[in-house]
Structures are given as structure tokens and as C-alpha cells.
Amino acid sequence: MSPARNTRGRATGLDARRVSRELHPVAWWLWAIGLVVAVDRTTNPLLLLLTLCVLGFVVANRRGSAPWARAFRYYVMLAGIVIVLRVLFRSVFPSGITPDDHILLRLPHVPAPSWYSGVQIGGPVTLEATLSATVDGLRLGTMLCCIGAANALANPKRALRVLPGALYELGMAVAVAVTLAPQLIESVQRVARARRLRGGGGRGLRALRSIAVPVLADALERALMLAAAMDSRGYGRSGAASGQSRRVTGGLMLTGLAGLCVGAYGLLDGTAPRVLGAPVLLAGALVSCAGLAIGGRRVRRTRYRPDPWSAPEWTVALCGVVCAALLYLSAGDSAAEVDPTFYPLRFPPLPLLPVIAILVAAVPAFAAPPPIRSRRRPNAPEASAEPAARTELVA
Amino acid sequence: MSASRHRRWGIAPLRAQLLAATLIGVIALLADGPALGRASAAPLGSCTPAHGTIVAVDFAHWGGPIVRGCGVGQHSGYALLHAAGFSTAGDAHDGPAVVCRLGDAAFHHGRQYPTPNQQACVQTPPTTGYWAYWVAPRGTNHWAYAPLGAMGDVPKPGEVEFWIFGATNVAGTHGTGVPTFGPAALRAHSPTRASATSTTRTSTSSTTTTTTTRTSTSSTTTTTTTPHPPATSTPTTTTHTGTPPLPRAHLRRTHRTHRTHRHLRDRAAHHSRHRAPQHSRRHAATTTHSTATPRAGGAKVVSARPTSRRGSAGSSTPLIIAVALALLLCAGAGRAIWLRRREE
Secondary structure (H helix, E strand, C coil): HHHHHHHCCCCCCCHHHHCCCCCCCHHHHHHHHHHHHHHHCCCHHHHHHHHHHHHHHHHHHHHCCCCHHHHHHHHHHHHHHHHHHHHHHHHHHHHCCCCCCCEEEEEEECCHHHCCCCCCCEEEHHHHHHHHHHHHHHHHHHHHHHHHHHHHHCCHHHHHHHHHHHHHHHHHHHHHHHHHHHHHHHHHHHHHHHHCCCCCCCCCCCHHHHHHHHHHHHHHHHHHHHHHHHHHHHCCCCCCHHHHHHHHHHHHHHHHHHHHHHHHHHCCCCCCCCCHHHHHHHHHHHHHHHHHHHHHHHHCCCCCCCCCCCCCHHHHHHHHHHHHHHHHHHHHHHHHHHCCCCCCCCCCCCCCHHHHHHHHCCHHHHCCCCCCCCCCCCCCCCHHHHHHHHHHHHH | CCCCCCCCCCCCHHHHHHHHHEEEEEHHHHHCCCCCCCCCEEEEHHCCCCEEEEEEEEHHHHHHHHHEECCCCCHHHHHHHHHHHCCCECCCCEEECCEEEEEEEEEEHCEEEEECCCCCCCCCCCCCCCEEEEEEECCCCCEEEECCCCCCCCCCCCEEEEEEEEEECCCCCCCCCCCCHHHHHHEEEEEHHHHCCCCCCHHHHHHHHHCCCCCCHHHCCCCCCCCCCCCCCCCCCCCCCCCCCCCCCCCCCHHHHHHHHHHHHHHHHHHHHHHCCCCCCCCCCCCCCCCCEEEEECEEECCCCCCCCCCCCCCCCCHHHHHHHHHHHHHHHHHHHHHHHHHH
């Protein structure tokens, strides 16, 4: 191994003098939500493509080495699946073939009776329809990638700290669940390694049994240890809450959530009375907040090493907000450029202001502090570090 | 640690996507030949009560007239619109089958309405503001909400199709998107009285409003208009004729509801057949160059003129700039990944 690789955590380039730290997770989420709002406003494939590249750029520059930091590529794959599905459905169920369309190929047409002429199965696949479907899929895929970027960049365990006090039990359960998958993988790798060291070969059901049983035992043991540790730290106590206050909290929360459901329905359904829309939604939100506030009073929490919110956090969050705002502003003026169509077929335009808005969202790649990176592979089990060290000695 | 143990980062699919996008752009460039010219519009005179289909678009929402055109032998309401000279635009989600914008050279030089500022035409337009599609088959005296979309509907001879922008309730019975006047005001008129002889059915309803229209075939480029029943034509919506309200049809309606609708429509037709039209008038033959402005429900009616299509393929420069920018960003991401791998 070269000596350069042994200098642990040495940052390069622009980040050489900056202190590595994790950015506040809320800042990353605000940035990502701003981008989602911006993407929602446009159907221009060039703008969507640029947004994807900006996401990739920021994630590549600012992700840490935790297991969740590798999530982004799976979201990109998911986006690809979304696009393929959208194109497939549009091809199998074509609608609206105009005489001017450019036909790529003709699928076998399944004739439908006249009373079912609204849906057509098979028939010509046109370039226009394929492009429209691709862009439609790309839009949804880009939104998914925005969420993926936030997941890769923000530490989910730290994000749970932002939850209101009343939800801390729920947050705790989520925190335990989030750490489960990496722990299981680590456990499987460790057991498999132990098996190999003992010379236990074999594949198939036998190998599965000899791995599954120790892994399950390991998981149980770990759960018991976690439970004991949490117990000793005072988790799970009901605090000073009386039965009545708990009932009041529960009642308020249920009423509030019911109000939120009814309000959302009223807002989305055009035929519902107006009163059922925004007013009920607002009332539901207020009642829910009251429930959370009352419920939160019985929980006293202290914070160990609170995440700071300083200039980089402001910058990252503002970049998201500015991106969304700029795109909304420009969409009014250059609506035809932000939402181009492929009927008739033509090259999509590239409006200046939205491009600037999307490039602003790339600023966090420099504005955020460099992430903490460990030299070791993050997900690797403790034990796997040993053979590496041993080979080094041998070499 | 061997290099192979380093994980590959998710930039690979991203690059592939970029490549695919470039490819699509190239295909688009190759596939888009010169824009096809549109066949010239059928002159309004070629529509008679028994031949051809009248299509009218109401631009009253933007202070415009009702623009009336004619088409013969089209296989869809969409083709009829285009044959009559209108231009349409669909929405990004549904494609051109959902008519989101309509335009005609006779109103504001063919500008399509609603404008992009008023309606983005990304999702399917809401019922609070959309082009409602009404049909009045030959021999009926009221509008029926079209049970199919513009591309599913098959225009029949003697029918009138009407597009009006506005809001309707889900049942399609109330709202600004419901026509306030009957189809008689828009129907084609036979050039001579002799054509009103076919059946009793036509003679009792549609041809009673017979007037004489110009017979010149080259008259589509003028805005001089057809002589017409006077403005006093009674507004006859479905409620006026005493038929049950017709359900609002969706683009993809199930066969059961479609049948119900058809049944209602037949019943409505039956109704009007037995009810003599209240405003049957006969006009003397007038000359082609009549200066009288025809009106329907208080609105001016003008003839459709062929709307030129925007045929330009646009410039490929934005595509190149965008791809260059994207490549730059990808290069930045690649550099970060390379640095990280060297570090590890």
C-alpha cells in the first residue's frame, strides 16, 4: 500500500483547509425539497437532465462513507425503471396518433369493439409519443433522485432528532429499524467468514442453515443488549403523564389526523363543498400541532452534541429555496420554454433563468463542508480489517 | 485492497442516461423531416344538412367570436378540427388526443387558447377550465356532451360539433362550458330548398332552419359570413328541451355508461323529433357577399380559416449547450469519485 493512502482523511483540492463535518440533515432536506418543487414545474427534458447531473455532482462531492450514502445509485436505477415502464405503457396503449406523427414501428393491433373504443391496444408507436413518455418518466424519475440525494447526503439518525418530542418513541423505533439492515449484513459476512476459516464449504440449503441460525442468534442477542442498554438509560418510561393527559393527547391527535384526511380529500376533489377543503385541513393541522405540543410536554429530552446550524446550512437550504423560486418565477414568463411539447416534433429550448436556477442548486457541492470519510470501507465488518493488516505484514 | 474491491459509484447509469438522451436528440434530428403542409380547409359551403360535419369553436372566453368550419369524411373529431382549419395542442401527460389549446387564423392570427400563461397544459386540464366538447347529431335540437374524446368520436354527416371553453360540473349540466344556444344557429344550410326532402325526420327539425349559404368554393379565406337565423334563436340547452340531464362523459368510459348515455341521447333525439322546433324560419336566398353578421346566442359567428402550422424543428444549439453543461457536471462528479478512490 502506498503511503499516500495511509494518510487518513486527508482532504484534497479546495477542501484542503476546511474542517470535515456533517451538515445538518434538515439543510439537505430543504435543498432536496426545493429541487423537487422546481422539477415539478418543468417538463423540459434538458432542464430535467441538468437537474439529474447537478444531483449526481453534489452527491459525488459531498456524500459521506456511511451505508446510506450509497443509496443514490439505486434511486437512479429506479428512475430508469420508471422511464422504461412509462414508455412501455405508452407504446402498448397508444392514444392520439395524429397524421403528422413519425411512426417508429407498428405493434400488432388488438381490435376493440366500438363500445370500448376509448382504449386502444397495440398499433403504431410514434416517436412523438415515445419522447413524451420518456420526458414524463424522466420528470418523476428526477423527483425520485432528488429524494435519493437527500437520503444519501443527510444522516437519517440525526434527522430523527428534529422530530417533535411527542414522537420520540416513534423516532426511536425508526432509528433502530434504520440500523437493522447494515447490522444484519455485517452479521452475515462475519458468520460466513468464520465458516470459511473453519473450512466449512458447501452451498445450498445446508450452508444457508449454518449461516441463518448464528445470524438469528446474533440478532436476538443484539436486540436484548440494546433493550437492556435503553432500559438503563430510562427509555420507555411514561414520565409524569397522567392518564387524562394521555387521553387528551390521543383524542387531539386522532381528531387532527381525521381533519387532515378530510381536508386533503376536500381539497383534491373538485365536487366537494369548499368548506371541506382548506379550512378543515388547516383546523386538522392546528389540532394535530396542539396534540403534539401537549404530548411533547411529558417528554423531557436533553441533546448530546446538538448539530450546529451555521453559514453552510443556511447556504445549502437557501440554494434549494432559490432554485424553486427562480423556476416558478421564470415559468410564468417563458411557459412555452419551460413546458415544451413534442407536437409538432422540435428541439427543446433551453431557457436561461431556469438553467441558472438549476445551477444554483449545484452550489452545495462547494458550500457544504467536506464530509467525514473513513479510510476503511464503511460497511465492512470489524473482523475484515484484520486480514488486510495481516497481508500487509506478510508483504 | 485491490482495485476491484472498490465499489463503483452510481454515475454509470447516469452516464448511460445522458447517452440515451443524446441519442434521442439525434433521432429527433434525423426523423424530423420538413414539416408537412396541411391540406387546405374544406370550404364551409361544402357542408349541407345531410352532408359533411360542421365544427364550431367558441372563443368567447377571450372575447372572440364563434369560429365555424366544415369537414367531410373525417374519421375523428380531431381530424375534423384540423380539416376545418383549426390548430390544436394536447397536454404533456395525455398527448394530442386531449384538446388543451385551440386556435384559428380567424381569431388573433391563429394564436392558441388558453395561452401557456393561463394553462400550462402539462396535466389533463381540470373541469374548472377546459375545452368542453359537445355534439348535436343530425335532426336533434340540443347539445349532448360528447361521450368520447376528440380522437374517439367519429363525425357523422349532418352533425354539428361544438367546442366551448369553460367550467362544467361533473354531470356536465351546469357551468360556463355548457352552450347557451341551440345547435340550430350553427347548422349547415342547404343551398336550395330542394335538399330538404330526404326524410320526415330531417324535415321536421334541422332543415326547417334552412337558409341559403354561399356556394363559392374559394370563400374560405374571407371572413364574410353566412346568412343566418337571426339572433332571436331560442337558447335550447338540454334542460330547455325537457330531456333528462346528460351525464358527463369521460374519455374512457365503460361500456355500460356509454350505453346509458346513448340511450339518453336517443331519447333526447326522439324528444326533439316530436317537438316541432319553435323557431323554424325560412329565409330567402341571399347573395354570397352578404354583409350581415350572423350571431348565435349573442356571439358573432365567423368562418374558420386554415391556420398555418408551426413547422420549424427549432434549433439544436440548446441541446448541445445542455449536453455540454451536463458533461461538465459529470466530469466534476467523476473527479470527486476519482479523488475519493485514491484517498481510500
